[in-house]
Amino acid sequence: MFSKDTYIKRRKELKELVGSGVIIIFGNNESPCNFPNNGYAPFRQDSSFLYYFGQNRDGLVGVIDVDNDIETLIGDDIDIEDIVWYGSVDSVHDMAEQVGIQNTAPMKSLKTICNNAMSKKRKIHFLPPYRWDIKLQIFDLLGIHPNQQKEEASLTLIQAVVKMRSTKSAEEIEELERAAVIGYKMHTTAMRLTRPGLTEKYVAGQVDGIANSYGAMVSFPTIFTQHGEIMHGNPSMNILQEGRLALCDAGAETINNYCSDNTRTMPVSGKFTQRQLEIYSIVEACHDYTLEVAKPGVKYADVHFAVCRLMFDKLKELGLAKGDTEEAVRAGAHAMFLPHGLGHMMGMDVHDMENLDQINVGFDEEVRPNLEQFGTNCLRMGRRLQEGFVVTDEPGIYFIPALIDDWKAKGHCAEFLNFDKLETYKDFGGIRIEDDVLITKDGCRFIGKDRIPYHPKDVEEFMGKE
Numbered sequence: 001m002f003s004k005d006t007y008i009k010r011r012k013e014l015k016e017l018v019g020s021g022v023i024i025i026f027g028n029n030e031s032p033c034n035f036p037n038n039g040y041a042p043f044r045q046d047s048s049f050l051y052y053f054g055q056n057r058d059g060l061v062g063v064i065d066v067d068n069d070i071e072t073l074i075g076d077d078i079d080i081e082d083i084v085w086y087g088s089v090d091s092v093h094d095m096a097e098q099v100g101i102q103n104t105a106p107m108k109s110l111k112t113i114c115n116n117a118m119s120k121k122r123k124i125h126f127l128p129p130y131r132w133d134i135k136l137q138i139f140d141l142l143g144i145h146p147n148q149q150k151e152e153a154s155l156t157l158i159q160a161v162v163k164m165r166s167t168k169s170a171e172e173i174e175e176l177e178r179a180a181v182i183g184y185k186m187h188t189t190a191m192r193l194t195r196p197g198l199t200e201k202y203v204a205g206q207v208d209g210i211a212n213s214y215g216a217m218v219s220f221p222t223i224f225t226q227h228g229e230i231m232h233g234n235p236s237m238n239i240l241q242e243g244r245l246a247l248c249d250a251g252a253e254t255i256n257n258y259c260s261d262n263t264r265t266m267p268v269s270g271k272f273t274q275r276q277l278e279i280y281s282i283v284e285a286c287h288d289y290t291l292e293v294a295k296p297g298v299k300y301a302d303v304h305f306a307v308c309r310l311m312f313d314k315l316k317e318l319g320l321a322k323g324d325t326e327e328a329v330r331a332g333a334h335a336m337f338l339p340h341g342l343g344h345m346m347g348m349d350v351h352d353m354e355n356l357d358q359i360n361v362g363f364d365e366e367v368r369p370n371l372e373q374f375g376t377n378c379l380r381m382g383r384r385l386q387e388g389f390v391v392t393d394e395p396g397i398y399f400i401p402a403l404i405d406d407w408k409a410k411g412h413c414a415e416f417l418n419f420d421k422l423e424t425y426k427d428f429g430g431i432r433i434e435d436d437v438l439i440t441k442d443g444c445r446f447i448g449k450d451r452i453p454y455h456p457k458d459v460e461e462f463m464g465k466e
């Protein structure tokens, strides 16, 4: 948690941006796993609630009456039975005081607050809910059916939250640096353990343990797989095999819920083959190129396409691609290899604010998403970069057998791709290299003082150590 002043200032700015009405920001509740008292652990608070109200406990709601400048933390104090099982916790009044809020009220009063506002036809601002219990709560409070809640959510509030959370303050950047330290430990652990004979799940479990030991949790379910070409490949009981590549995409959350997100791809044997090295070097060059071009004022979509053109040029040298690079990228031919965007915003959520809808977070009036073209429709971030933004830089090259078959059968982008050569890469897997980038005053830099090894020589040297 930050100081009281941070939360007071944030709510003050939010009130100015929203202008009028009643803002309701729902905190999360415990989420049952297989029976009510066995919840998914650890508890994860809603990030916008954390941003404005700071408190990391279930069963809280923050209400801001903008017109009358009244802030209320709503929640029920725990009773003696809960204290017996879980220990004593701060009262709602104490929690409010810690974040500079004057008023508290029990949960049942939320209905009265909403009824009063609705009877006076005042605007009630809420964010699009993503958990079913909150959807039911909104249905109960405001009478809006869960199917309508995304549309009925306040665009004014969404835009205000996005504006504020997109630019990271100095204290937030410190938290992100802390997350990077944990991320470094996670990835170097994976690199140290990876060898033929172990299961993917074993390595992934050790990586998760690091995140749990040093912070709050993993920032998303760890990907550790020899099938790097499957974007979200869950770790399986498959045994790591000599000659394969293992892709590890994993991140940590600090105790204050700021994230890291890195990917490394390593040879299971500890040494890249020539064919692996050729593809790896292209991804490495693309990854490093982002650092040269990303800066305030530049559209991240343009950085993405610049990286795609560099990648395509180099794939032509290997004989996997052909034709005019500009035309090929315009036609979306690069998506055979890179079917996702170069990166996404990162902060308290690993895909920061994705619950507020990507069109509101990664795009704006000027830069609209292209929802038509395969690959390009997966861009999560396109708009102009600003100082203080944090985005991921995660180019990859994948050989997806089903996609090769599909495009080959349709003749899709046939003038830009060498399908005969692609056939010989169907057993390759995929490579991604990912780091987190802070946009600075006149350029950008990686977050994290220690770079997780990614230059091929460094990876091999690290894996060769006892």
Ligand SMILES: [Mn+2]
Pocket (backbone or CB within 6 Å): 261, 344, 392, 394, 434
């Ligand atoms: Mn990522």
